[in-house]
Amino acid sequence: MNTIKKLLGFIWLLAGPLIIYFLLMGAVHNIDVHGKKDINNPVIWVIIIAIFLPIAIGLMIFGWYAVKGEYSSEK
Amino acid sequence: MKETTGSGTLRKVIGASSLGTLIEWYDFYIFGMLAKTISTEFFPEGNSTAALLSTLAIFAAGFIVRPFGAIFFGRLGDLLGRKSTFLLTLVLMGGSTFLIGLVPGYHSIGMAAPLIVLLLRLLQGLALGGEYGGAATYVAEHAPPGKRGFYTSWIQTTATLGLFLALGVIMLVKMNSSDERFNAEWGGWRYPFWFSIILVIVSVYIRLKMQESPLFAQLKSEGKIAKNPLKESFRNKGNFKMVLLALFGATMGQGVVWYTGQFYAQSFLETKVALSFEQSRIILLWAIVLATPFFIFFGWLSDKIGRKWVMLAGMLLAIVTYRPIFNQLLEDADVQQWSAENSTTTVKQQTKLLAHSTDSLIQTTTLYKLSNGVQYAKEQTDTLQSASGKILEGKPVIKNKVLPHTGKYVVLVFLLIFYVTMVYGPIAAFLVELFPVHIRYTSMSLPYHIGNGVFGGLVPFIGVLLQTTFTTDPLIGLWYPIGVAALCFIIGFVYLNNKIVDN
Numbered sequence: 131m132n133t134i135k136k137l138l139g140f141i142w143l144l145a146g147p148l149i150i151y152f153l154l155m156g157a158v159h160n161i162d163v164h165g166k167k168d169i170n171n172p173v174i175w176v177i178i179i180a181i182f183l184p185i186a187i188g189l190m191i192f193g194w195y196a197v198k199g200e201y202s203s204e205k
Numbered sequence: 206m207k208e209t210t211g212s213g214t215l216r217k218v219i220g221a222s223s224l225g226t227l228i229e230w231y232d233f234y235i236f237g238m239l240a241k242t243i244s245t246e247f248f249p250e251g252n253s254t255a256a257l258l259s260t261l262a263i264f265a266a267g268f269i270v271r272p273f274g275a276i277f278f279g280r281l282g283d284l285l286g287r288k289s290t291f292l293l294t295l296v297l298m299g300g301s302t303f304l305i306g307l308v309p310g311y312h313s314i315g316m317a318a319p320l321i322v323l324l325l326r327l328l329q330g331l332a333l334g335g336e337y338g339g340a341a342t343y344v345a346e347h348a349p350p351g352k353r354g355f356y357t358s359w360i361q362t363t364a365t366l367g368l369f370l371a372l373g374v375i376m377l378v379k380m381n382s383s384d385e386r387f388n389a390e391w392g393g394w395r396y397p398f399w400f401s402i403i404l405v406i407v408s409v410y411i412r413l414k415m416q417e418s419p420l421f422a423q424l425k426s427e428g429k430i431a432k433n434p435l436k437e438s439f440r441n442k443g444n445f446k447m448v449l450l451a452l453f454g455a456t457m458g459q460g461v462v463w464y465t466g467q468f469y470a471q472s473f474l475e476t477k478v479a480l481s482f483e484q485s486r487i488i489l490l491w492a493i494v495l496a497t498p499f500f501i502f503f504g505w506l507s508d509k510i511g512r513k514w515v516m517l518a519g520m521l522l523a524i525v526t527y528r529p530i531f532n533q534l535l536e537d538a539d540v541q542q543w544s545a546e547n548s549t550t551t552v553k554q555q556t557k558l559l560a561h562s563t564d565s566l567i568q569t570t571t572l573y574k575l576s577n578g579v580q581y582a583k584e585q586t587d588t589l590q591s592a593s594g595k596i597l598e599g600k601p602v603i604k605n606k607v608l609p610h611t612g613k614y615v616v617l618v619f620l621l622i623f624y625v626t627m628v629y630g631p632i633a634a635f636l637v638e639l640f641p642v643h644i645r646y647t648s649m650s651l652p653y654h655i656g657n658g659v660f661g662g663l664v665p666f667i668g669v670l671l672q673t674t675f676t677t678d679p680l681i682g683l684w685y686p687i688g689v690a691a692l693c694f695i696i697g698f699v700y701l702n703n704k705i706v707d708n
Contacts, residue, residue: 135699142453142696156670169670173257178666181268181659185452192449200446201700 132202139196146190153179218347219359221411222340225295226360228404229336230367231374232302232329235397238375242387242394246310247319255311258319266330271658274334275650276435282339282646283434286425287346287418290646291339292409298332299405301325306398310390334658338650341633346418346642351508351705357633358504364629365467365497365622372486374400420642434647438640447639448652454701455635456656458520458693459628461686464661465527466625467493469686470618472665473531477679478538479581481605488611492618496626503630511703512635519627520694527683530617535679537613540581540603547576556589563591578609638705660689 157175168174195201236243240263248259274294282290305325311318340360348356378393387393416422424430431437439445474485507515536542551572558565567587574580586599608614636649668682675681 131699138695138699160670160673167669167673168666169673173261174666177268178663181272185655185659188449189453192446192453195442195446195449196700200442201450 132199135196135201136199139193139198142193142196143190144193146186146188146193149186149189150179150183153182215347215349215356217411218415219344219356221408221415222291222344223359223363225291225408225412226336226340227363227367227370228295228401228408229298229333230364231370231404232298232401233333234368234371235302235375235401236305236326236329238371239394239397243322245388246390246394247308247322249311254316255319258323262319262323262326266326268659268662270327270330271334271654272651274331275338275654276334276647277331278335279338279438279647279650280434282335282342283431283644286421287339287343287646288412288415291336291343292412294332294335294339295405295408295412298329298336299401299408301328301332302398302401303405306395306401312390334650334654337653338646342637342646342649343418345634345637346420353634353637353705354503354507354512354631355501355505357637358501358630360633361504361626361629362497362500364463365493365500368467369490369493371397372490424642429643431643434644438644438648438651444640444644444648448648450696450700451636451639451649452652452655454693454697455516455632456652457660458656458690458697459516459632460656460659460661461664461689461693462520462523462628463625463657464664465523465683465686466621469664469668469682470621473534474614474618478534479603479606480538481607484607484611488614488618491615492622495615495619496622499623499626500630503627504634507631507634508705511705512631512638513697513701513703515631516628516635517694517697517701519624520690520697522627523621523624524687524691524694526620527687528680530620531680531683534614534617538606538608540606543575543577543579549574559588565589565591567596580607581605 157172157179160169161172161175162170163172165171244259248255248262250256278290278294281293302325305322308318308321308325337360341357344357344360345353374397378396379387382393385392417425437444438448471485471489474480474488475482478485480488503515503519553570553572555568555570556565557568565588567589569585569587571583572580573583581603582605583601583603585601588597588599589595590597632653636653637645640648664682664686667685671681671684672679
């Protein structure tokens with residue numbers, strides 16, 4: 131189980147930047163000053179990216195801890 | 206180490222904590238339920254600054270301010286004590302709600318109105334971020350060994366009961382006043398806000414009589430209170446790794462399952478299934494009434510078999526059954542399956558001239574009453590071009606469906622809320638046990654509010670985002686809660702420990 135915990139850590143490490151990439155792409159594609167939906171509103175995207183950036187970094191740190199064996203059973 | 210608390214005192218502790226948390230939820234919900242009236246009064250259409258403030262009031266209060274409230278009040282709770290901190294959050298929340306009910310409208314004081322409302326709304330978000338951790342910690346630290354899950358699960362019911370109270374008070378006021386009187390500047394919509402102050406006074410009176418949590422009191426008498434709870438929570442690797450585990454292995458999945466069951470289901474019944482406002486509310490209310498006792502059951506069960514498997518089972522059921530359940534809700538109300546041959550129809554037609562144009566809009570509403578008892582309205586808006594005399598046909602929209610039997614719908618929505626009770630019932634006990642007493646309030650509040658406020662709160666927004674990109678699948682929005690719950694399930698399955706810690 132400890133090996134799986136460590137190996138999965140690499141996935142969490144990669145997932146962080148991937149989430150940020152998709153959020154930025156989502157913002158670029160959907161922000162529209164003439165649009166009337168929430169997803170066209172730049173303010174909402176700024177709020178969401180600002181709040182998700184530290185979460186994505188948190189996921190990367192979680193992955194890093196997992197790779198280093200911080201969540202292994204003997205710890 | 207552990208003091209035992211008598212059952213009479215425990216009942217008072219649970220009552221006082223739950224009542225306060227219920228009021229906090231009530232305050233938070235009434236703003237959302239009266240959003241339409243509030244936006245007319247304080248955020249008028251056509252004013253871009255007011256629109257910006259409105260967006261901030263809705264989004265910032267839930268997503269940004271709640272986690273900050275968790276950090277701010279969590280720190281206070283670990284420094285000053287649980288009792289005084291969650292007393293402060295209650296006063297702040299109730300006071301802000303009461304004051305929103307006193308702010309004059311945009312027509313009386315101009316831009317000051319939306320600015321004051323935004324400020325009060327941010328205070329609400331801040332207070333909500335601090336309340337839950339305090340109440341959960343306070344009850345858990347009074348609970349006897351082996352019963353934390355059962356006792357803290359009473360607090361978990363308040364998120365649902367607060368929704369009930371808010372809905373009940375608003376409906377009571379609405380039933381006793383005309384639409385015009387309800388929506389006037391100083392009309393009935395303000396009463397639910399004023400009512401909050403009575404609830405707060407009662408709750409503060411009860412809470413003032415309570416003692417500090419025995420574990421915190423002991424820590425204080427021994428001089429072991431954390432000097433810098435923020436530093437010890439988030440800069441100490443041993444604790445910070447548990448904060449991350451709590452977020453990614455539990456609260457993230459719990460947040461999306463909670464939001465999908467209680468809120469997304471409601472909007473899905475109204476917008477996608479197109480049930481009438483009243484019928485969709487009745488279905489939801491019945492489902493909530495039937496499911497609420499299971500918060501207590503799963504809290505109790507988690508004391509017996511551990512928190513991990515109860516919560517993960519709820520997530521797994523949600524992952525596997527969300528699409529079939531929502532698909533069934535859609536299919537059972539699909540008008541294509543009913544023959545309109547033996548129905549009575551009433552047709553209403555209205556023609557309106559378009560502003561700045563000579564074209565007209567022709568709105569045709571056909572009301573169907575089928576022999577099997579189903580009723581619905583079909584609305585079509587066509588455009589008559591005056592120059593060519595041509596009619597551009599609009600897309601027909603089905604609305605206000607009323608079904609003769611809703612039992613199956615109640616069962617399906619009940620299942621969605623049943624999953625909520627599985628993931629939400631044991632979560633307070635789980636979080637409390639993950640962290641040491643001296644930094645517990647700070648450490649548990651942040652992952653809880655990021656999980657619920659951010660991951661849960663984004664369910665509708667990401668649903669619309671996915672729907673805009675993939676237009677053919679009406680259930681596409683569900684991939685967000687399914688995906689987040691699946692990720693959380695894997696992390697929880699691999700990394701979480703099922704051992705109940707009695708610290």
